[in-house]
Amino acid sequence: MAESKSRLLYILKYLWQNTDAEHYATTADILAFLKGNGISCDRKTIPGDIAKLCDIGIDIEEERSRENRYSLSSHLFTLPELKLLIDAVESSKFITVKKSAELIEKLSQMTSIHQAAELKSNLYVSERVKPLNEQIYYLVDNINTAINRGKQISFRYFHYDQHRKEVPNNDGKRYFFSPYCLVWNEDHYYAIGYSEKHRKLGTFRVDRMKEVEILSADAAAKPADFNLPEFTRRVFDMYDGETKKVTLVCKNDLMNYIVDRFGDEVDTVPGDCGHFRAVAEVSVSQTFFAWVFQFNGDIRITAPEEVVLQYGEMLKNALQT
Template sequence: MSTYMVDGKKMMNICILEILRKYTDSEHTMDQKDIIKKLETEYGMKVDRKSVKSNLMNLVDFGYNLECTEIERENKNGEIEILTKDWYYNHEFDDAELRMLIDSILFSKTIPRNQAQELIEKIKGLSNVYFSAKVQHVCNLPGLSHTDNRQTMLNVEMIDDAISEGKKVAFLYNTYGIDKQLHPRKDTKYIVNPYQMVANEGKYYLICNYDKYDNLSNYRIDRMTEIEILDEKVKDKSLVKGMEHGLNLPQHMAEHLYMFSDPAATIVLKVQKGNMGDIVDWFDKNFEVLSPKFVQNNYPDNFNPETDANKAFIRVTCSQNAMFHWAMQYGTSVEVIEPADLRERIRDAVNEMAERYK
């Protein structure tokens, strides 16, 4: 029973609403007799069917998301009356949507562990007891690290306010030391023009600009501390490369894998046709597949019709630093054709690794 007893029946409609929220959905319904039992056991209220039906209809009139089955029948006076049964609360989120929200929290590396657990409990409260039972086994995945920075969620909120108000932000930017703790990269604060926040690989980033430069930079929000909103207005977006006509976020993300901030360059890759799914996963569809004729004319030294029958040449715009790490990750499945300096950098790194592990 509830820790408090409802005085009279003034709050009956609210109590009925809470019972339906907690115990019902489209697969778990309640009739009026079931609601009467719950009112007595949880709120100490003894009521009749007529009162329950009246309050249910009031809740429907008030616009609450209640559903029921209506049945017509003829009473003893020969009149048609409507009976209702199978009442349930139509929750704002279904179980699959709530599970997706929980999974997104579990996979986020920017939410501290304790805050992640608190958020999951709040999300569970958006459904009923049956959903809570389903996710009792939910836990943080082994090896999945969450940030130690408890200011992360506050940072997101403050940056969101700064962007909305068109104000600059200042913050200390930190890196991990050998003691596994965050330490400021420098004693003075970074001052930037904030334009957009994005989530990438389970981490939040701020896309911003320094006044003395005209390009965009990316900073991890979970590495920021002592953030503050300044009174200064942000630089006009038209003065920043890539922002002249507003930020094209999909293009920016494709050009800045791993959120490196070096200028994007045109890169030609030779990839296994069977790996095109990985190309789309990383670059969406922001790349061009070069025709065999174009490849033969422009890259004759890198194309062999016999051995490269299952290969495709693609052209993409991307950070060279990001492409270096990405190409090293995919090994023999990806070959950088140009630019030459990036191709040479990857070749040197591969040779160094081979020498090291002889």
């Protein structure tokens, strides 16, 4: 009985690693693999073992012929799905080079060796900045555990000075924090929760934390009106200005940027001389002005007048700095 169970597992392992929709394994291939792992059996046993695996939901395709061929028709992830996951890992600034390589290797094992080779042959390793701190993953794990248990955490926090040296915040004293969630924004992880020091909701970048400890004290209850999407929009997009309906005159080839920024239902009207007009509700802030500025005049604020004047004042201040 024990050998029969082991044989099933070895057959499944072989099919997982060596077959897919385009690559089959013959009965002889499977027998050779079993023999190499110290398991001997008759070739007539294989069809029955395959049937047992199919009975528990393993998607194995059988092609009957003089020598039967088998393949695992579907793995847990499709090739495009794995490609997306690998690209996300590789491009993330939050994940170290070492951990990126480890995760990519693990993801590659979620399919056959043939498809894994295709994934790796198309992999481009960018030269974007990666962190050096391998402790980040343990920090994330501790924070996530505290959230699940409903407990407070304490930690130290730091920033960089002009010499790129780590400088402790709060005079090196520990922060006490009730974490509610972890949010990924602009390639960084943030813990959102209630800060005892600041007596209000706050955010801390996980990669700037040190010595995260889970406390026995229960986390402070979330405010009744806590709205995560609204909070993240306000904090991360700095939507802290007054909301106003703003008119923008834009070059025709910038429609993609308008849709990306304001959504595909934004109010737009074709104009003259290669331009269109867009009207959108925006939070009038430096973040919005910085977004407009990056287009070098190809997007212009034309109304309301007070917003035009605010933008002009910001530009004058920048020139005088």
